[in-house]
Amino acid sequence: MLTYKKGEWCEIIVSSEWDGKTIDDIVKEEWKVPKKLLHEYRMQKSIQINGEYRRWTDTLQEGDKLQVHMFIEEEYGVTPEYQDVEIIYEDDHLLIVNKPYGMDTHPSEKGGTHTLANGVAYHLQANGIFAKVRHIHRLDKDTTGGVVFAKHSLAGAVMDRLLMERNIKRRYIALVEGKVNQKKGIINKPIGRDRHHSTRRRVSPTGDSAVTRFYVSEYFSKQNVSLVHLELETGRTHQIRVHMSDIGYPLVGDKLYGGQTTLLNRQALHAEEITMLHPITKEKVEVSVPLPSDLFALLGKLK
Incomplete structure (x- = not known):
């Protein structure tokens, strides 16, 4: 089209x-x-x-x-702030950005700065585009990788629905502690809040449905670390971190969920691929998102 x-x-x-x-x-x-x-x-x-x-x-x-x-001028909704934003995919309707480590996807309060959304607003402004910054999904502060943004209200509405219908596929790469016994599997365990810790989540029978698919591509015996690829069928907060910890394989560097290995000073998790149908043309959009330097270097050492 x-x-x-x-x-x-x-x-x-x-x-x-x-x-x-x-x-x-x-x-x-x-x-x-x-x-x-x-x-x-x-x-x-x-x-x-x-x-x-x-x-x-x-x-x-x-x-x-x-x-x-479609392209009606709008307020950005966040303060434009210069950042060296890494654009993975862009057209008139959507934007896919590689979020770096240590950065929130969007501000938690009005006027907040130093988030990916602020950088996206600056990118739009620098290119003469006056559109509300609409993130379609989020990544944890210390998780890196692809985040999708809509550039107008119709694209936002369509992609919100695609996400809800589980038709925006997100694949992650992670390093986990231990040798994962199954080559591949499905973790289907509901996730809820941890009443003993304000930011933690946990597997809970009264929680929201959460499904994670995984397959193991490599095991590094010297460090007792497995390289795992994961796909989300749902998008719960900390889903991969909670699920992998619950089955006994916390992410490398993920102290919040029991990670002991200090090979990385954050959880070793990166959103490496996004696949979806274009919200307007319905053509297939499939992007690979480069690894950040810290995870790339660590993988090089492990291998």
């Missing part, structure tokens, strides 16, 4: 897949636009065909130009 940014409008060249569909079909079935945003589109006449306002029941033909008022 070809899309073009034309000022505040997005122009989509209708492909054969959309031939015969109506505007109503596109917004409700293809994009599943939330009711509030649908209402805004109707009231503000935010959708045109070939430069004309048309009824939403009118059909599209291959080659038509479907125009949507």
